[in-house]
Amino acid sequence: MIEVHNIKKSxxxxxxxxxxxxxxxxxxxxxIIGSSGSGKTVxxxxxxxxxEPDDGEVLYxxxxxxxxxxxxxTNIRKEIGMLFQGSALFDSLNVEENIMFPLSMFTxxxxxxxxxxxxxxxxxxxxxxxxxxxPAELSGGMxxxxxxxxxxxxxxxxxxxxxxxxxxxxxxxxxxxxxIKEITIEFNMTxxxxxxDMNSVMEIGDYILYMYQGRxxxxxxxxxxxxxxxxxxNSFIFASEFLQDAKDMRMLEMTGKIPSLRNMDDMMRKxxxxx
Ligand SMILES: Nc1ncnc2c1ncn2[C@@H]1O[C@H](COP(=O)(O)OP(=O)(O)OP(=O)(O)O)[C@@H](O)[C@H]1O
Ligand SMILES: [Mg+2]
Numbered sequence: 121m122i123e124v125h126n127i128k129k130s131x132x133x134x135x136x137x138x139x140x141x142x143x144x145x146x147x148x149x150x151x152i153i154g155s156s157g158s159g160k161t162v163x164x165x166x167x168x169x170x171x172e173p174d175d176g177e178v179l180y181x182x183x184x185x186x187x188x189x190x191x192x193x194t195n196i197r198k199e200i201g202m203l204f205q206g207s208a209l210f211d212s213l214n215v216e217e218n219i220m221f222p223l224s225m226f227t228x229x230x231x232x233x234x235x236x237x238x239x240x241x242x243x244x245x246x247x248x249x250x251x252x253x254x255p256a257e258l259s260g261g262m263x264x265x266x267x268x269x270x271x272x273x274x275x276x277x278x279x280x281x282x283x284x285x286x287x288x289x290x291x292x293x294x295x296x297x298x299x300i301k302e303i304t305i306e307f308n309m310t311x312x313x314x315x316x317d318m319n320s321v322m323e324i325g326d327y328i329l330y331m332y333q334g335r336x337x338x339x340x341x342x343x344x345x346x347x348x349x350x351x352x353x354n355s356f357i358f359a360s361e362f363l364q365d366a367k368d369m370r371m372l373e374m375t376g377k378i379p380s381l382r383n384m385d386d387m388m389r390k391x392x393x394x395x
Pocket of ligand 1: 131136154155156157158159160161162163316
């Protein structure tokens, strides 16, 4: 579990994160959402310690990360996996070398053991026969998978993903989202995902923190979103009239005011006129 208490961050006197608190639980996907420039990346970097917050504290499994000494911080960092915005693979290293990099940095394992682990995580992200390929030879979705494999190679307790779907088509995005969700549950990781992809929110968002101009505007689950009356959240998530209508229908369905659309679909198939 990660606890964020009253984080504040400014750059050159301009406040970018203002008094943000959150509790992110293990075994679930915790999403930070918000429009471009709302502070998602800065907040995530404050949480992992890449930026030092001006105020506030971050606790990893109850341990105060903000105030702990360098050695303890390094130990927590070893338990953190990161998938950066844009994948950030090393262009001059092949897939195998990219994924092996953290193992060489943080373990004393021999080549055979490291290679076995590389192949294990490649298998976990459903990639085969790509060990010798260079990032330039991979599709966008494959790059994300390699970056995800690298992020989990040290078996992290905490996984951070900044815009894992940027630049991907909706179907490939869904595959990546499902993979992140599966891995999170399988290894009981505390996963934090920055996104502005609404499909991700509805697909994997166990806990959602909505940022608006550096502040926490709203928090809740994906189910809470359907019932939320927060206008900023609604106009962000359900930006089009079509999506707003879909939300209204889902709300009526969930409150039993109209029959379940899925049931209706079944009824049509069973009893409806044959076409
Ligand atoms: N290193 C920095 N120095 C100064 N200002 C910064 C720095 N990093 C981010 N900012 C500012 O902080 C604000 C929030 O930026 P951030 O990158 O967190 O937004 P974001 O929500 O991640 O946006 P996007 O969806 O485009 O990735 C922006 O106004 C940005 O200009
Ligand atoms: Mg960002």
